Amino acid sequence: MTIIFSNKGFTLLEVLIALLILVLLAGALYGTYFSVTRASSAARERTGQLRDLRVTLDLLRRELSAAWYHSANTRLHFVVEDRDVFGKPASTLEFTAFTVPRQGSVPCSDVMTVRYRPLEREENSLILSRQTRDLYLDSKTEPYPLTGKIEGFLVECHDGNAWLKSWDTALNGRLPKAVRVTITVRDDNGPMSFNALVLPRVSGL
Numbered sequence: 168m169t170i171i172f173s174n175k176g177f178t179l180l181e182v183l184i185a186l187l188i189l190v191l192l193a194g195a196l197y198g199t200y201f202s203v204t205r206a207s208s209a210a211r212e213r214t215g216q217l218r219d220l221r222v223t224l225d226l227l228r229r230e231l232s233a234a235w236y237h238s239a240n241t242r243l244h245f246v247v248e249d250r251d252v253f254g255k256p257a258s259t260l261e262f263t264a265f266t267v268p269r270q271g272s273v274p275c276s277d278v279m280t281v282r283y284r285p286l287e288r289e290e291n292s293l294i295l296s297r298q299t300r301d302l303y304l305d306s307k308t309e310p311y312p313l314t315g316k317i318e319g320f321l322v323e324c325h326d327g328n329a330w331l332k333s334w335d336t337a338l339n340g341r342l343p344k345a346v347r348v349t350i351t352v353r354d355d356n357g358p359m360s361f362n363a364l365v366l367p368r369v370s371g372l
Contacts, residue, residue, distance in 0.1 A: 219313065219314045224350065227363055246261045246262065276303040319349070324345070345367075346367065
């Protein structure tokens with residue numbers, strides 16, 4: 168039996184075609200990998216943003232429900248200022264509310280002043296901040312961010328007949344019947360609004 172060995176190898180054209188196919192496959196896999204990575208990162212960012220919004224709206228509901236005003240006490244107030252920043256609604260909300268006294272060695276009362284205000288950031292963006300101050304001991308915190316970038320923060324007060332974008336107990340003499348807070352954010356599909364409707368439990372006198 169005769170065994171014949173062939174010395175014929177690949178031609179240069181065949182090698183080039185194989186390399187071209189390999190480059191195309193590698194490019195497709197590379198693009199797919201980074202597309203999946205970007206989509207996963209965007210999904211995590213949206214999830215974190217929605218979680219921050221949910222926590223912020225829950226906090227607003229609790230604190231607005233505990234809002235307190237009495238005309239005989241000039242320290243107590245509820246003020247909403249209608250503002251506009253970069254063409255976006257940027258209400259300022261400040262009010263006094265009952266709170267659970269903190270545990271610890273630092274003295275504190277059970278009434279605090281809470282201030283929510285959008286802060287300007289680079290690229291015409293806003294974030295929502297919160298600041299508190301003990302009403303009677305005058306100890307206050309620095310403003311700290313509650314959310315990432317937002318498109319708007321709108322606070323509206325119902326006087327029993329209509330929704331108003333401004334309120335001041337020094338002029339109105341009482342708390343609003345209801346408070347509606349709207350936070351707007353933007354995702355790939357455009358702006359999205361999230362609302363909280365709160366009925367203050369303590370009527371102003």
